[in-house]
Amino acid sequence: MRVAAEQLQPPIYTWAQQRPASPSANPLVGQNRALAAIEQTMRIGGRYAHGFMVTTPGLRVMDVLKELQQRYQWMHFERHDWLYLANPDSANEPLCVNVPAGAARDVLTGLMSLFEQPVKERSKLLTELREKFPSARFDAYLTRVSDKTFDDLPGNELATIIVESDQQTDDFVLCDRVTDTSLFGGIRLQSVAGTISSELHLIQPGALLKANGGVLAIDAEELLTQPGLWRKLKYILRTSLFHWPQPGEANIAAYYQPEPVPIHLKVLLLGDRSIYGQLRELDRDFDNLFPYLADFSAHYSLSQDAFLVPYFDYLAYVEREAATLAVTEEALPLVLKEASRLSDYQTELSLDTIALMQLLREAGAVAQAKAQEVIDHEAVLQVLKQRQQREGYIAELSRRQILEGQVFIATEGEVVGQVNGLTVVTIGGSEFGEPSRITATVHYGDGDIIDIDRKSELSGSIHTKGVMILSAYIANVFAKSEEMRLSATIVFEQSYYEVDGDSASLAELCCLLSALAEAPIAQGIAITGAVDQFGAVQAIGAVNEKITGHFALCEARGFDGKQGVIIPKANMSQLNLEPDIIAAVEANKYHIYAIDDVADALALLTGENQKQLYARIEKRLEELQHCEPEQPWYKRIW
The missing domain is CATH 3.40.50.300 (P-loop containing nucleotide triphosphate hydrolases)
Known part of the structure; x- marks a missing residue:
């Protein structure tokens, strides 16, 4: 299924129209x-x-x-003021007393007055203190010191306030x-x-x-x-x-x-x-x-039961805390787009307050540099472009290697047993997507699929699992009743670091089937997706970064109208692409296809339907079943 341009980002303009006239700041939305x-x-x-x-x-x-x-x-x-008062029986064991909140200083004044009075004249003041500051501990302390004087108290201090509280x-x-x-x-x-x-x-x-x-x-x-x-x-x-x-x-x-x-x-x-x-x-x-x-929660859900309007109360809180210029109606869709991108889903908006505050403050600085009094569409757009430029150095260096031919990635023509997979590279604190060439060869054997990356200890456990799943799929389709006489090898070409994840398993499967059927694959189309033992295509991560990496390479070389990417249909709810990609798709210069089965991928990559390809593979396997392998030359001379 070809994905339409309007499906490549959330409905940000429809969302923006729902902002109320006077939202109330609320940090607890969602x-x-x-x-x-x-x-x-x-x-x-x-x-x-x-x-x-x-x-x-x-x-x-x-x-x-x-x-x-x-x-x-x-x-x-229940708040109290807490004091430590001198213990008449021990200088090293002061007594803990609580009194009503806010009364500690008045209590100390009352105690000072008490000790200044003669012992025989304290009765009235004792009663007043008990009534004014009701507390079991304070009452017990008054009883304990009712006949004491300053000279009877050890040490040099009467009391210290350790906690003062507000009753309300x-x-x-x-x-x-x-x-x-x-x-x-x-x-x-x-x-x-x-x-x-x-x-x-x-x-x-x-x-x-x-x-x-x-x-x-x-x-x-x-x-x-x-x-x-x-x-x-x-x-x-x-x-x-x-x-x-x-x-x-x-x-x-x-x-x-x-x-x-x-x-x-x-x-x-x-x-x-x-x-x-x-x-x-x-x-x-x-x-x-x-x-x-x-x-x-880190996200505000926009499922059918959720209502978008409260999110604008949250944005009002973010604007208040950012303490910058006001956001105009035309800038709001870009803010919502960024909030959706941070959440990774078209049906969710981010509640990352600090990230959104940073966006508004950067946009405010850009607007102020232009002597503007509000944050408009161009200010937010400029901030987003500046971020891409700041963070894109490593990606540009990697892409330059491909453009200069140091790393071979074809974006036109057709090749048997070769496909462009979509990968995400994390290096030096940067994360970006780029295509990776996957090749497969077949030879006479016992049906084994050899993963060269695994043999060379460059394969992670999840990638190894993906290769084993596609091996099970091929065995389930072509070796149910008898052993396959073809074996295969598969590898990520020019990859010198560990390969992990199962998002390339669909690409590897298509590459193997191409080699088995001797069917050429279009090199202008890159593919990503995980696959199960029955050929169903499953979701993968970082779909936007992968599409962006392949698009940037094709754009640098020039579009021919046939280039594009294949992604799992399950990832469509995560699409949130840049305006230049959306424009290229709308102009039919670049294409994005969403599929849910390996048959759809084969049709797009080879131009043939699954039945045709599998019939050719089965015919080839059947021919091999009835022929003996040729003996090596060193055996024939004997």
Whole structure:
């Protein structure tokens, strides 16, 4: 099936017409699955009800957390101010006290007034403090010091505030640079007159204590790369108590042990799916502690059930964060085209915020250089061309080798047992598509297909699997009842690196069948696709890069109207080609064919139908069955 020009990219102009007059910025568009998980997580309390957020490339975590904070409050949220107060019975064991959020400084003022009054006159003030700052721990402390004076308290300090909170705000505290100190805090040491010691003001809280009573988000990768932090976090979550470690190094004798802090919070780990999978597999406690998965998507689906308009709310958020010029109506289709390209599918749009922000900022800079006040079509188009030019150096060098004849790739004429496959080359951080010459020869033998790349250890396991599948197809078609008397060899010519992947198996099969039938293959048509044991053509990756690589070679040599590529029909939903390719297809200078069976590929490559080709192969095999192979000359002379 010849692919029409309008099928070579998503319907970007139709999409652009759906933009509402006043979209509302929203970073959580397309995240319904993840939001449902977050909502459920926020309804549950207890030690075994934490969550894992699968974050995607380009997701701005701080923006997401701010939006979640506005939408969902943890139902068990309860903020307090936390203080350490001097222990009248031990200078090295200060007492942990919580008071209502925002009241810590008033509490300290009240305590100072209490200690300044004579013991016999404190009754009224004690009652006022208990009523004004209701807290079981504070009440117990007042009882403990009701008859104490400043002189009865050890050390030089009365108290230190370790956490001050806002009663009205359910803060999502983010710990993205995870260390022992940043997450758990610590106790510093001081040297006074040669004596190593610690005091109240040297107690420093970490993110865990700052989030106590609310929600703590932790970068999972950072957490797991620090030895011992994961075990320490698990212990705190299981026991709901935070014990301070002994301050200083192991060789410093300085005993200072503040009372443990009761912990009551919700933890959200942030990381990619591989980290989530490793934790589930390697830690038996993980599923119990983190049963809720909030799976954030990298793409906005445009399936039949989805609605495109909300995506413009997401783009409004991207424009706001990019803080650049406004995007005009005529520029919007190119932005949508790039969003679709980033997702690899015509039915999806990317939610990679950072990538889209970079596009708008680059386009804004181009527009400003032209003294424009908006981002128009030409500004976005220029940015896309500049990116191709920046990233295309290695591809140009590789193509030059073909154009200069150092690497032989034919783009016209017909040859038996030779076909142009489409490959993707990854080298030096660049990835690009280019054609690769595949050849096959046949000779008298026992039906084996020899993969020269495999014999020379230049074949990856997936490529080897592809060759074995096409061998099974040929055996299934031509050797069901008796052994084949023809063997074949197949190779990627002028390939000096490992070949992997099964996307060339269709090209290799067509090349073998051409050699067996002695049917010439058109060299102007390149082909890509995987094939199964029954000849069905299956999808492959990087279809746009492969087409672009072959098109660029044909364009450099000049079109003859017969050149093109064959791709699997299953890949049509991934087509998102450049305007020059679309224009060449529309002008019938270049052709793209989508197929779903090897028979279609053979018809396009050889001009003959499958039955004709297979009949010639079977006739050739039948003739070989009834003739003996000629003896070598060294045997005949005897």
